[in-house]
Amino acid sequence: MAVIQKLRNSGMVVIVVVAALVLFVIGDLLNSRYGNNSNATEEGVFAEIAGKTYKEKEDLLPLVEKLYQQKMANDPSLATKMGADDKFRKKTLKELYQSAYDQLIREQVLMSEIAKSGITLSDADINELLVGKYPSESMLQIPDFQTDGKFDGKKVEMIFKQGKTNAQLKANLMSLVESVTNYEKIERYATYISKANIKTKAEKEYEYVVANQGVVGSIVNIAHNSVPDKDVKLTDADLEDFLSRNKEKYKFTAEARNVKYVVWDVVPTQQDTMEAYNAAVRTADGMRSQSEPDTLGALGYYNITSLPESAPEEVKNLVWNSPLNSVIGPIYREGNFYIWQKVAEAKDTVPMVHASHILIPTSGSLPDGTTIVDSLMAETKAKEVLGKIIAGADMAELAPKLSTDQGSAAKGGDLGWAAASGYVKEFAEFCKTATKGQVGLVKTQFGFHIIKMVDEPQSKKIKYTQNTVELAASPGTVSVVDEKSRAFRNKVTSEAGSFDKAVESMALVPRVMKDIKTDMQSVPGINDADNVKSIMFWLFDKERAKGDVSDVFQFAGAHVVFNVESVKHLGYAKVEDVRSDIEPLVREELKGKLIAEKLSKAAEKAKSPRELASMTGATLIPLESLKLGQNFLPQLAAEMRILGAAFGVELKKFSAPVMGKNNTAMLWIDKRDDIKVPKSAGDAPDPFEFYNRPQYIMNTLQDVLTKKAQVQDYRYKFDWF
Helix, strand or coil, rough: CCCHHCCCCCCCHHHHHHHHHHHHHHCCCCCCCCCCCCCCCCCCEEECCEEEEEEEHHHHHHHHHHHHHHHHHHCCHHHHHHHHHHHHHHHHHHHHHHHHHHHHHHHHHHHHHHCCCCCCCHHHHHHHHHHCCCHHHHHHCCCHEECCCEHHHHEEEEEEEECCCCCCHHHHHHHHHHHHHHHHHHHHHHHHHHHHCCCCCCHHHHHHHHHEEEEEEEEEEEEHHHCCHHHCCCHHHHHHHHHCCCCCCEEEECEEEEEEEEEEECCCHHHHHHHHHHHHHHHHHHHHCCCCCCCCCCCEEEECCCCCCCCCCHHHHHHHHCCCCEEEEEEEEEEEEEEEEEEEEEEEEEEEEEEEEEEEECEEEEECCCEECCHHHHHHHHHHHHHHCCCCCCCHHHHHHCCCHHHHHHHCCCCEEEEEHHCHHHHHHHHHHHCCCCCEEECCEEEEEEEEEEECEEEEEEEEEEEECCCCHHHHHHHHHHHHHHHHHHHHHCCCCCCCHHHHHHCCCCCEEEECCCCCEEECCCCHHHHHHHHHHHHHHHCCCCECCCCCECCCEEEEEEEEEEEEEEECCCCHHHHHHHHHHHHHHHHHHHHHHHHHHHHHHCCCCCCCCHHHEEEEEEEEEEEECCCCCCCCECCCHHHHHCCCCCCEECCCEEEECCEEEEEEEECCCCCCCCHHHHCCCCCCHHHCHHHHHHHHHHHHHHHHCEEECCCEHCCCC
């Protein structure tokens, strides 16, 4: 957490700090939603996990409310910002719903598995995590639970006692307890799994043999591509047999579609651009000709820290500093011509300051490894850094090396614009009186701060109007694109639904997407998220079938026609679902069988590998001290089946044919090293043990358990997705 937050001087600071770590509990439904969800199913189901359905109102919205309150605790102006800036509101809501969804999946998949494992925490365990000698890591990092930069269990006990008479604080602390408890359960579960994943002594000894044993011999090899495709006849029986042997590999854990589609971009012409620009110029001229500015719909008042997130940089750089009533624009940005006018300016009661700092704590380690043992050493170090900056050193370069405020250090010490009153007293007093470029040293409860003022303090706030002229394709331009896309769709219909024939006859270039799932939020060539939703509704209609061709999707930026090449339903794949994927693999197998028969028949008469190669037209590959750990074969690269067989076949005899990915071979091994395994091999450290640590295992576990739960995602049916 950045010191910019740590420095906030508020009586409810503990609530703010706890809110940064845990979820809040509130009762009322937040009002700012994307819409009324007219697309959603009647039941409101947004997901299915392990066969159980979850509904928006009952299961998701309570989590969204908690996350919303967490954000409110950190930023009390959030509701105002969301009400004033629709783009910011939608972005914030989307983030809230995404976080809530991720949390729900984690709880239902991971926490439920932990519950099955029998891992629990006693009251004594929880007490130790909160106020014991070895508290939870998250507790250690909360500044309000510290005294002189160190965790203070007595202080925590005092805060928890205060919670008995403060309902809001109590709710926050209860959420903290839940968060700490769940985190500890996850840590214990991950540790349990990692310990069960340790290699045995026998496995380590075997790996020693694998790494050190070598073989000498020959490979008699024939590449599959030497067999013409015409000599191999694929049948549905061959495909069915292959699929039955590999069914787990081709098991679908979610609905998916393979599609082919054509896009006609709707691009404004040069004439369209000039017409939009001229309209914007007329708007700007009309605003300049007014005796008094039109304040209807004016945005503001805003100080420099509260400008809408969606406001272009020109508002800060041009409008902010322009004279009152002046008109700025038109300026083109992201498909629009903007015209702004500052219509009012006033003095803010709270000055905004833009500072940069380096924090040297009274004890602890600095990022460069320096250990600060006491306040005297901290002050000496801070004065040394101050002197360097006054002499011309770049604070942005020093901050990442010296400052213990990680949030601002990553930005070169920059704290951004903020209300001076939001900092603790000593820090705030310096900022209120300092001017741009001034550098100083102050001490607060957090340590010594070397502060540099980046800008002059700002006490003004402005109100401005914003006019927008969209640069869009004219009706004439759209009609040309519509004519082309309709002609294609009609051709598909006239040729009995032949999408590919229509593409070829009209010389179009189709795009291909495989394994589209319901959580897809982007499609190449389609920019707007709502447009992608429309496509998802069509693709995942319950009646959708292979070969279906969509009508023309007429979006503002493009017209699109889709063709469904494959519909993959939950469960084991059928041949038709994966025909294009498995046909090349089955063809390789059949070629391998033909080669195997040829090699086996010749091997009955051949006396040596060289003779066998001569009889079959195969390639003879000598092996000299080949080791399994090399992971490749001379001339054959990564043919792991053939490589592995070299270490298991009988000496001085032809092996059975071994079929690889692209080659089929017979092996003749003259010699295999006799390896004596030293006692130390079984006790050697695992070189991959680092990746078996709990923090690495958890991500893999989450993925595996989510796949096992066969999570079905229906969020595309809701306005907030």
